[in-house]
Amino acid sequence: MLVYDITKRRTFDHVARWVEELRTHADSSIVIMLIGNKADLGDERDVPTEDAVEFAEEQGLFFSETSAFSGDNVDTAFFRVFEEIYGVVSKKALECSNGIKSNGVDLKGAKIDIISGSDLEISEIKKLSACSC
Template sequence: MGDSYDEECDYLFKAVLIGDSAVGKSNLLSRFSKDEFRLDSKPTIGVEFAYRNIRVGEKLIKAQIWDTAGQERFRAITSSYYRGALGALLVYDITRRATFNNVAKWLHELREFGNSDMVVVLVGNKSDLGNSREVDEGEGKNLAEAEGLCFMETSALENKNVEEAFLIMISKIHEITSQKSLEAKKNENSCISATMTLPFGKEIVNIDEVSATKQSRCCT
């Protein structure tokens, strides 16, 4: 598991879990955050979230993962749910084709309310139920490739590829954030002799670090 919750970290990354109801989002989160699986897991009401500290290279990242209800009656929270999210796991159930068909709907929502460079991993969950499979793994791979997403099949029950799916997302978020931070420093150095006066209504913001009080515009 990750480092202690209380250990001082270098970054705080918010990510979201999305997909139809009963695809296994909550059990994926509990596997990742607490290494637990509940056969009697109930549908999520509203929004829940969990933390886990992950080390990527020399940086300690606190991942804040939000889990939301898949039912339509809770979709009024959509815009606030995506606010500040840098990544998403878009989950479908390999034994229910309807959940795979609805991936297009969730992608549309992501692109409408989420950040343009959000890291998205398409996850086909419940791979342990291969005998009941309705969606081939190749279909998931092809869709992910066409949409520019990462892809992985998982089993929350057997704890298969759960860690890997979250780590792929977190590592890519870190890669993007580090690149933006580097570019911001280069721009700052190139403009060091320029005036520090900003137009009225503008403000200096920081990359999404734990020590920052505001997030950069690219991460909202």
């Protein structure tokens, strides 16, 4: 997820470079979603939604506007990314089961469980996440 602030144009102006860096250094099957955050501050908007939609379409990115403050569309954005990642992993698993090696990764037996947002509180998600940074 690449997140920019809809109230600060300069944050959006950096997105093209971030996409380029991701595509240069990440696996070719990476799922990238562009997120315009602070949608609750629409009256302070400095990045028109149309600009972001156009950029996302040109780059083949998924797009959503969210508000971390109010929580609007946050779950939806994460679930969309999870669905797309699941699709990529499922395709790779299918290729592996057919004897096709996918980027040198053996996905035999790989499983992804997606838990409904209503079943899991944010605090529980934080407990489950493991960050190596």
